[in-house]
Amino acid sequence: MSIFKEHINRMSAYKPPLDGRDPKQHLLLDFNERTLPVSAAVEEALVAYIRDGRLQMYPAYGDIAEQIARYARVEADQVMITNGSDQGIDLVIRASSREGDEAIIPGPSFAMYLQCAKVENLVIHQPQYTREKGYPLQEVLGLINEKTRLITVANPNNPSGTILPREEIVTLAKAAPEAVILVDECYFEYCSVTVADLVAQYPNIVITRTFSKTWGIPSLRLGYIISARENILPLLNVRGPYDINQLAIVAIRAALANLDGVESYVDEVMQQSKPRLETYLDSKGIEYWPSGGNFLWVFFADPVSTEARLQAAGILVRPKLDGEGRLGLRITLGTLEQTEHLLAVLEGAVGV
Numbered sequence: 324m325s326i327f328k329e330h331i332n333r334m335s336a337y338k339p340p341l342d343g344r345d346p347k348q349h350l351l352l353d354f355n356e357r358t359l360p361v362s363a364a365v366e367e368a369l370v371a372y373i374r375d376g377r378l379q380m381y382p383a384y385g386d387i388a389e390q391i392a393r394y395a396r397v398e399a400d401q402v403m404i405t406n407g408s409d410q411g412i413d414l415v416i417r418a419s420s421r422e423g424d425e426a427i428i429p430g431p432s433f434a435m436y437l438q439c440a441k442v443e444n445l446v447i448h449q450p451q452y453t454r455e456k457g458y459p460l461q462e463v464l465g466l467i468n469e470k471t472r473l474i475t476v477a478n479p480n481n482p483s484g485t486i487l488p489r490e491e492i493v494t495l496a497k498a499a500p501e502a503v504i505l506v507d508e509c510y511f512e513y514c515s516v517t518v519a520d521l522v523a524q525y526p527n528i529v530i531t532r533t534f535s536k537t538w539g540i541p542s543l544r545l546g547y548i549i550s551a552r553e554n555i556l557p558l559l560n561v562r563g564p565y566d567i568n569q570l571a572i573v574a575i576r577a578a579l580a581n582l583d584g585v586e587s588y589v590d591e592v593m594q595q596s597k598p599r600l601e602t603y604l605d606s607k608g609i610e611y612w613p614s615g616g617n618f619l620w621v622f623f624a625d626p627v628s629t630e631a632r633l634q635a636a637g638i639l640v641r642p643k644l645d646g647e648g649r650l651g652l653r654i655t656l657g658t659l660e661q662t663e664h665l666l667a668v669l670e671g672a673v674g675v
């Protein structure tokens with residue numbers, strides 16, 4: 324006998340392999356994080372806040388939603404901050420779907436969508452991404468019916484990196500006007516593809532974004548939702564008043580005032596590191612999926628031993644299965660110097 328709902332007891336926890344990761348010992352290419360620490364301006368703002376003797380107060384967010392809205396080029400009442408985009412995903416699924424409703428969650432993709440949909444006991448459909456077509460648009464359209472309440476689009480998708488063009492997100496929004504089209508723009512800064520300008524026109528689109536992947540503060544947990552004003556108001560009814568911690572707000576205020584550090588990092592990753600790794604893989608005939616994010620999903624001939632060799636050299640990457648059960652290694656891109664180091668080790672690891 325359990326005091327909890329039966330379907331919750333049957334679930335398993337979402338437990339990413341976080342143990343033993345150490346940026347001083349490892350090159351962390353396994354979680355798609357920024358591979359450099361935050362800028363001096365952000366660090367100084369955090370230290371100054373702690374020294375100011377205010378940690379005993381509850382957080383107060385002031386005009387942060389307005390500032391984020393300005394950065395995201397949307398209206399302030401179209402933005403709501405969340406405790407990482409994980410909380411945004413959870414809030415949207417909780418607020419929109421009831422037990423027995425249907426969710427279309429193409430896979431493989433980010434694990435939180437399935438986790439939250441299972442908590443709500445939804446009927447889940449999982450058409451598969453492919454390297455050739457990316458998002459399985461035709462299958463998703465074919466699965467839509469009157470019970471569909473949720474369709475997820477990770478854009479770009481994790482782990483595949485594939486991007487669904489804006490027009491096709493609009494196709495989904497029109498095909499399922501009663502469903503939430505959850506567009507996860509976690510890696511927005513790396514690809515600049517967004518539907519943020521369409522949220523007033525398509526009120527069933529809800530976007531989640533984060534300061535985890537580009538801005539260097541996944542540890543502090545700050546994300547935000549962009550959607551039509553009439554969606555933000557009910558979502559605020561679900562979120563708690565103190566769910567986001569004050570240090571995350573302090574860090575992002577400083578980062579938004581010093582965008583250079585973020586922009587130059589994104590440029591280095593996308594204009595230098597990514598082409599460098601792609602050229603290397605092409606020259607060796609090693610397959611990878613086309614990616615709009617700060618990572619590549621690479622299919623080595625022997626992924627298990629390649630991962631072991633990388634790990635022995637202190638480089639952590641993330642094994643992920645595709646829809647046909649083939650194992651790929653998802654490799655985060657960092658600075659050019661870090662990518663050169665990766666290539667030097669790979670050169671030994673792939674043995675070609």
Ligand SMILES: Cc1ncc(COP(=O)(O)O)c(C=O)c1O
Nearest residue numbers: 407408409433481509533535546
């Ligand atoms: C597609 C996608 N969405 C969301 C997240 C989680 O972001 P956050 O740290 O804001 O919860 C990740 C992290 O890996 C991700 O890959």
